[in-house]
Amino acid sequence: MIVRHDNRFVLIGTNLTYVFDVDARGRLVHQYLGGRLHESDIKELPDARVLHSSFETPEGVAAYEFTSFGDLVYTEPTLKSHTETERLHAFALRDARIDDETLEIDLFDSIQSLHVTLQFTLYPAYDIIARRMSIKAGETVTLDSAQSFSLGLIERDMRLRHFSGAWTSEFQLQEGPLLPGKKTIESRRGLTSHQSNPWFALDSDATETQGEVVYGFLGHSGNWAIHFEKDQFGFTQVTGGINPFDFAKTLQAGESFTTPPGYIGYTQRGFGGMSQNAHDFERDVIMPEATRDVLRPVLYNSWEATYFDVSEDGQKRLVDEAAAIGCELFVVDDGWFGERHSDAAGLGDWHVNETKFPNGLDPLVRYVEEKGLQFGLWVEPEMVNPDSDLYRAHPEWIYYTDGRPSTTSRNQFVLNLALPEVEAHVTKWLDELLGRHDIRYIKWDMNRAFSEPDSPHLCDAKELWLRHAEAVYRILDTLRERHPNVAFESCAGGGGRIDLGVLSRVEQVWTSDNTDALDRLTIQEGFSYAYNAKMMSCWVTDAPNWLNNRSLPLGYRFVSAMQGTLGIGGNLLEWTKEELAEAKEWIATYKTIRPLVQHGTSHRLASLKRDGFHAVGYTDGEDYVVLVNADRRQYGKNRLRVKLRGLDPERTYELEGRRVSGRYLMEQGINLTQQTDYDAYCLVIHPA
Ligand code: GLA
Numbered sequence: 182m183i184v185r186h187d188n189r190f191v192l193i194g195t196n197l198t199y200v201f202d203v204d205a206r207g208r209l210v211h212q213y214l215g216g217r218l219h220e221s222d223i224k225e226l227p228d229a230r231v232l233h234s235s236f237e238t239p240e241g242v243a244a245y246e247f248t249s250f251g252d253l254v255y256t257e258p259t260l261k262s263h264t265e266t267e268r269l270h271a272f273a274l275r276d277a278r279i280d281d282e283t284l285e286i287d288l289f290d291s292i293q294s295l296h297v298t299l300q301f302t303l304y305p306a307y308d309i310i311a312r313r314m315s316i317k318a319g320e321t322v323t324l325d326s327a328q329s330f331s332l333g334l335i336e337r338d339m340r341l342r343h344f345s346g347a348w349t350s351e352f353q354l355q356e357g358p359l360l361p362g363k364k365t366i367e368s369r370r371g372l373t374s375h376q377s378n379p380w381f382a383l384d385s386d387a388t389e390t391q392g393e394v395v396y397g398f399l400g401h402s403g404n405w406a407i408h409f410e411k412d413q414f415g416f417t418q419v420t421g422g423i424n425p426f427d428f429a430k431t432l433q434a435g436e437s438f439t440t441p442p443g444y445i446g447y448t449q450r451g452f453g454g455m456s457q458n459a460h461d462f463e464r465d466v467i468m469p470e471a472t473r474d475v476l477r478p479v480l481y482n483s484w485e486a487t488y489f490d491v492s493e494d495g496q497k498r499l500v501d502e503a504a505a506i507g508c509e510l511f512v513v514d515d516g517w518f519g520e521r522h523s524d525a526a527g528l529g530d531w532h533v534n535e536t537k538f539p540n541g542l543d544p545l546v547r548y549v550e551e552k553g554l555q556f557g558l559w560v561e562p563e564m565v566n567p568d569s570d571l572y573r574a575h576p577e578w579i580y581y582t583d584g585r586p587s588t589t590s591r592n593q594f595v596l597n598l599a600l601p602e603v604e605a606h607v608t609k610w611l612d613e614l615l616g617r618h619d620i621r622y623i624k625w626d627m628n629r630a631f632s633e634p635d636s637p638h639l640c641d642a643k644e645l646w647l648r649h650a651e652a653v654y655r656i657l658d659t660l661r662e663r664h665p666n667v668a669f670e671s672c673a674g675g676g677g678r679i680d681l682g683v684l685s686r687v688e689q690v691w692t693s694d695n696t697d698a699l700d701r702l703t704i705q706e707g708f709s710y711a712y713n714a715k716m717m718s719c720w721v722t723d724a725p726n727w728l729n730n731r732s733l734p735l736g737y738r739f740v741s742a743m744q745g746t747l748g749i750g751g752n753l754l755e756w757t758k759e760e761l762a763e764a765k766e767w768i769a770t771y772k773t774i775r776p777l778v779q780h781g782t783s784h785r786l787a788s789l790k791r792d793g794f795h796a797v798g799y800t801d802g803e804d805y806v807v808l809v810n811a812d813r814r815q816y817g818k819n820r821l822r823v824k825l826r827g828l829d830p831e832r833t834y835e836l837e838g839r840r841v842s843g844r845y846l847m848e849q850g851i852n853l854t855q856q857t858d859y860d861a862y863c864l865v866i867h868p869a
Contacts, residue, residue, distance in 0.1 A: 183284045183303060184220065185277060190284060191223055192301060194308040197447045200226060201246045201333075207272025207288045208254070209246035209299070211333025214395065216449055229335050231414055244333025244416040247299055247314075249290070250326075257408045257420040259314065260297065261326040267292050294319025296437075307462040309446040315439040318432035325429065328422035329399060329443030334383065337415040342382040342452075344707060346375045349695035349728060351676035352707030359383065359411050367406035367424050371595065371631030371646060375677045379405045379421070380711040387451045389785060390826065394448050394455045397421060398711065400467075400682035401441035403650030404428070427634070429643035441682055452710065453826070457782050460713035464780070467681050468716065471665065472688045476779050477715060477746040478509035478555065479768055482624075485696065485722045486752035489516035489523055492537045493545050500545075502753035504552035506761055507768035510622055511549045512557035517542070519569060524628075525592045528564045529571030531610045542618050550619065557622025557668075560614075562607045563653065564593045564628065578603050580645065582635035590629040597636050599648035608656050615664040624691065625657070627673040650682075657686040670718060676704075679712065689718045689746055696722040696750060698733050698741035699859070702795045702810055705744055706788055714799070715779040717745030721764070723752055733859050735760055739767040740808050740861035744797055746779065747771045770863060774799070774806040784826040794855075796823045805834070805866040807851070813858045824850035825866075833869040840869050 182193045189212070192199040200213040200223060212229050230241030238253040248254050250261035251269035260270070269292055276287040282303040289296055296317040303310050312330040341359045343366050344352050366381065368374035379399035387394045397419065399405050404424035411417045421443050432438055446462075448454040464473060481503035487495060491513055500511050515521065517537065519530030533542050542558075549556045565572045565579060567589065572579075579594040581587045587594060598604050614620070631649075635642045657669065671683045672691035679690045690712075693704050701719065708717055719742035724732035742748070747768070753761065771778075777799040786807065787796035795810040805828060811821060828834065828843030836851070846866070853862055 182305075183279045183282065183301075185279060186224065188274065189223070190277070190286070191220070192284065192303050192310060193217060193220070194303055194305040194447070196449055197308040198223075199310065199447075203274045203286065204240060205273070206252065207274055207290075208243075208248055208252070209286070209331075211244040211246055211335065214332075214334065214447060215393065233414070242412070242414050242416065244335055244418055245331050246333055247288070247331055256410045256418040257328070257331075257425075258326060259328045259331040259420065260316070260324075261425070262293060262295065262316075262322050262324045264293050264320055264322050270295070272297070293322055295322060304462060304466060307446065307458045307466075308448060309444055309458065309462050312443045312445065313440050315437055316432065317437040318434055320434050321431065323429055323431045324438065326425035327430070327438065327440050328420050329401075329440045330397070330421055330445065332395075332397065332419040332445055334395065334417040334419065335415065336385055336417070339383045339385055339417060341409060342384075342710070344378040344380065344711075346377070346676075348375050348674050348677070349693060350700070350704070351375050351693045352378065352704050354707040354710060359409055359417060361411045361413060364409045365406055367404070367426070369404050369424060369426055371403060371634070371649060372627060372673055373402050373405070373678045373680045373683070374630070375673075375675065378711070379407060379680050381407055381409075381419070382452065382455060382710065383417075383419075384452075389451050389453045391451045392449065394452060396446045396455050396459070398444040398459075398681045399441060400444070400680060400685065401650065402653065402678050402680055402683045404646045405680075423647060427643055428646065429641050430647060431641065431644070444681060453784060456710055456785070459711060460783065463681070463684060463713050464715060467685050469661065469686065469688065472668065476775050477689060479507060479771065480510045480512055480557070480622075480718070480746070480748035481508040481554075482512040482514055482720060482748055482750045484514035484559075485720075485727060485750045486754070487516070489521060491516040493539070496545055497548050498754055500549050500552055500554070502756075502761065503749065504554055506749070506753070506765040507772070508554060508749055510555045510557055512559065512622060512624060513545070514559040514624070515561075515626075517558065526566050526568035528561055528566040528593050529569040529596075531560070531614065546618050546620070555621035556619060557624065558614075558620050559624045559626060560611065561626040561628060562611060562656070563596050563598060563649075565596055566593050568592075577638065580631060580636055581633050583637055585633060588632040590632070593629055595629065595631050597638070597645070597649075598652035599636065599645040600638055604652040604656065608659055611656065611660055612663060615660060615667055621666060622668050622670065623660075624670040624672055625687075627678060629674075654682065654686065657683075661686060676708075684712075684716065688716070690716050691718050692745070695728055696720050697726040697729050697731055698738040698810070699731065700729070701741050702789055705741075706785065706795070709783065709785060709797070714745045714783055718748055719743075719745040720748040720750030722750040723755070734861070735763055736767070737810060737859045737861040739764070739771075740810055740863055743767070743771050743774070743778065743863065744808055774863070774865065777801055777804060777806050782827060786823055786825065794821050798825055798827065800827050803868055807862070807864040807866070809853065809862040809864070811855045811860040814855050814860075819855045821853040821855055822850050823853065824848070834866050835869045836864060836866045
């Protein structure tokens with residue numbers, strides 16, 4: 182519900198109330214974000230502003246939901262722009278519309294003739310508010326910073342959680358006090374990045390199961406930033422959106438621009454409640470509608486088995502094994518096109534390599550389908566190798582500047598998708614590829630960050646970051662519309678492009694190139710704070726693992742990979758008969774628990790760091806599955822005690838022939854006896 186009292190606006194969710202005022206200068210002054218209040222009490226809210234010195238705004242220091250540049254407010258502005266002659270703003274409220282769960286506030290800037298609409302859409306079932314800003318130019322204007330949201334907070338002592346990482350170590354959860362001053366998480370790399378991710382959570386004293394958490398996401402896959410600024414009065418200003426660093430966007434009179442969406446959530450159910458709300462919101466609202474109710478198939482991917490050495494015969498042999506153990510989707514990874522025999526050549530030449538596939542792709546596609554699987558293919562559309570026909574024909578299609586050498590990384594350049602002809606070329610070959618073959622799955626990869634972000638063919642190179650990200654979205658949108666049966670996976674050397682922007686266009690993400698089942702537990706646990714299990718692609722690969730030479734038992738590798746959408750990525754031709762038989766059983770088990778994992782509610786029950794073992798539970802409110810990965814067995818200890826959450830305490834449940842109450846399973850828990858290093862367990866619990 183959204184209500185207006187004069188210049189005060191109130192958004193009321195299931196367990197949330199959010200209140201702000203619009204002041205005489207068109208600033209949105211934060212008043213309250215917290216547990217649900219009675220509407221009749223809203224007028225009792227004290228004004229959150231504090232009057233202070235002549236060094237602050239005369240109306241009082243506040244936290245804001247919208248500010249512009251030039252005021253006695255010095256935090257990151259929501260909007261900063263300039264015209265040929267003006268650089269300041271004078272905003273005032275023009276209008277406000279409430280339409281069901283959407284509030285739109287119109288502000289007008291009489292100096293730069295800007296019409297700004299701030300949009301708030303409330304999703305009460307999840308207590309999440311989507312925010313974005315639209316700007317319509319009355320005269321030519323250049324945006325220097327246009328943020329998706331500003332969020333004011335008035336709690337004094339907060340902790341910030343966010344992700345750091347790198348290639349093969351994504352989603353490392355960081356936690357620390359938010360101290361006075363400024364903290365920024367961001368990407369300046371042209372893509373979402375492994376190093377940081379556009380998600381955060383703020384709390385004062387929340388635990389996994391209770392306490393207030395304010396959290397947020399950005400839906401943008403280009404350069405982004407979220408700033409946290411805490412002042413001496415205890416106010417915190419959070420501002421997020423397209424990274425203002427090296428950003429520009431010029432609008433001609435009459436043109437408009439809408440920022441990518443930002444999402445703010447609130448819960449009183451701790452970090453577990455936060456994740457559960459976010460997971461449901463992503464599944465129900467963000468991710469492509471057609472796939473919401475469809476379970477993701479068990480995938481086989483040939484990358485770690487064959488690397489670039491793909492061929493019709495070799496892939497067919499893998500298809501046989503993948504089909505025999507129960508895989509449902511067979512994906513040919515890198516190496517099928519051009520002169521792609523290593524990462525040194527071929528990117529850009531998207532025709533089937535005739536030596537590897539003398540009769541084209543179709544015989545393999547048919548073979549896969551005859552075995553009852555779907556066929557999928559890897560592509561890396563935003564890239565070109567210097568050693569490619571495409572680059573030889575169009576060296577000007579990359580980001581570069583005259584007079585400075587262009588840097589290759591993984592032997593490749595980034596294509597300049599900010600140029601319409603390059604975007605059109607990429608759209609065309611992908612559209613034709615999908616039209617030509619019965620492809621049901623595309624793994625869209627991106628294996629390097631930007632450098633030399635310039636182009637003699639662009640008027641203002643500062644626009645390229647946004648234009649590139651928008652082009653990627655447009656291409657995906659076009660392909661999805663023309664080929665509605667194709668599912669997409671977002672990959673950028675693992676988890677370099679995972680955010681709510683790309684997630685509205687893909688079914689799955691490749692979480693990390695790190696396929697070591699032990700490392701993966703921490704990566705997956707971090708991921709689970711922000712993102713749901715259904716989109717999280719996890720593979721069982723060979724032992725020893727390619728990255729760290731670690732050999733983990735097959736059961737352990739399965740239990741780790743079953744915590745998301747299961748895939749197999751090992752060289753099945755080298756697995757023993759016993760291993761293949763065991764894999765077949767695990768895959769059959771996964772299929773029985775798949776609805777719980779992919780569509781259920783998840784509970785982080787134990788973590789390696791805190792508890793010395795890893796456990797996660799999934800339930801649909803009836804059945805329950807617990808996946809447990811033990812660590813090394815040390816000092817003779819052999820007891821693992823897993824306390825469940827999310828059961829009905831008064832109900833009787835059955836677990837491996839025993840009958841116990843939900844209360845028992847949550848208070849006493851399940852005792853497991855660890856026999857040796859890296860034991861793993863899949864425990865299925867049904868109501869009796
Ligand atoms: C990236 C991906 C891998 C694989 C290779 C292929 O690293 O993350 O899964 O597709 O590219 O070159």
